[in-house]
Amino acid sequence: MNNLTFLIAFLFANCPQTTLMGGSALSESDTLLVEKIPIRPKDGISGSEFAQRTITMSGAERQRAALSELRSGNIPEFLRRLKPVRLSHKDQMGKCITATIWVTPDYLAIGSDDDFLRIPLTYPSAIIIAEEFGFILPTRKMVDAIYEQSTCRLKPQPLFPSFKMRSSEYYLKHQQKIEEQRLRAGCMLGDLISGHKKDVVLTNRLLSERDKIAIYGWHNQKDEPIQPLSTFHGTRYTDYSHGIRLVYQTVLINGEPRSIFEVLEDPLLAPALTYEGVIAKLRSLLRWEK
Numbered sequence: 283m284n285n286l287t288f289l290i291a292f293l294f295a296n297c298p299q300t301t302l303m304g305g306s307a308l309s310e311s312d313t314l315l316v317e318k319i320p321i322r323p324k325d326g327i328s329g330s331e332f333a334q335r336t337i338t339m340s341g342a343e344r345q346r347a348a349l350s351e352l353r354s355g356n357i358p359e360f361l362r363r364l365k366p367v368r369l370s371h372k373d374q375m376g377k378c379i380t381a382t383i384w385v386t387p388d389y390l391a392i393g394s395d396d397d398f399l400r401i402p403l404t405y406p407s408a409i410i411i412a413e414e415f416g417f418i419l420p421t422r423k424m425v426d427a428i429y430e431q432s433t434c435r436l437k438p439q440p441l442f443p444s445f446k447m448r449s450s451e452y453y454l455k456h457q458q459k460i461e462e463q464r465l466r467a468g469c470m471l472g473d474l475i476s477g478h479k480k481d482v483v484l485t486n487r488l489l490s491e492r493d494k495i496a497i498y499g500w501h502n503q504k505d506e507p508i509q510p511l512s513t514f515h516g517t518r519y520t521d522y523s524h525g526i527r528l529v530y531q532t533v534l535i536n537g538e539p540r541s542i543f544e545v546l547e548d549p550l551l552a553p554a555l556t557y558e559g560v561i562a563k564l565r566s567l568l569r570w571e572k
Contacts, residue, residue: 297380316361316362318414318415319355320354322358323355326394327392327393329391329392329394329454329457330454332348332392332399333450333454333457334450335347337450339450341404341518341520345520348392348401348403348407352390353411356393357393358393358394358395358471360388361390361391363472364387365384365385365386367424367428368382368431369381369383371553373553379553379554380534381534381545381551383542384529384532385420385474385530386527387473387474388475389479389526390411390527390528399453400460402523404517404518405482405495405496405518408482409567409569411526412526412528415528417529418528418542418564419481419483419484419526419529420481420527421483421484421556421557421561422483422499422511422557423557426507428476428527429499429501431474432475433473433475434464434476435475436460436464437477438477438502439478441456441522447522447523448519448521448522453522476501477501478525479499479523480499480525481497481498481499481524481525481527482495482525482526483496483497483511484546484567485511485513485558485561486560486562487511487513488513489563491513494514494515494516495513495516495517495518495519496511497512498511498512533545533555543564546561547560547561547563
């Protein structure tokens, strides 16, 4: 058993999930429907068409085009049904804190269920669209839990490093490789899927490195991330390997609904959701001039 699997198994064995309090509007087994994403336009373009239309664009132009499509609701239907992921923590007094978060089953994409493109976003674009849709970005602990609880784990498929890494051509090429692997594995759209992209994540490092983007993950078949937490790249950098996993702004803590902002800034509760103790000044990390 690898370190990550052992850690999560240990936590759940020593800090079992609680049942919900009576009268709660949410259930830990619920699949939630996203409310703030507009209905997909009937004339919405496909993912492959978006890739072709943006192939000659600059990075900034492509980001503006992507935000426009996402804001219009041009998002596959399967991404609108959120999946529950469970985490826990036992504090120094032995008190057990259990948490349930809801996440998109896959990375943010443009297009329809029949033809979509997982779209990498810069940090500003990611936090803007997350806020508008009622989400935040994950922490490393959330990314690990998502991978551990995924019903479909894909193997990372790095492409040859070149200047094309940030191009629509590479975005589409990587999409095609992921879909070929997903279909071979028998994974259905809407399954909780992971392993195929690095995550853009929240971390306290960004408080002192406001001009950076934080990435983490791309777990291999041994359940270990190829990409340790990195803030090497600038905030407006993105390439084909990046994915945007959205996390719903309501979390269950010991069966009771709470704001994920309040939880991540609470020294007693935050360790259920992050390895960093708290995510300090979380709201400031999620603000960007639009």
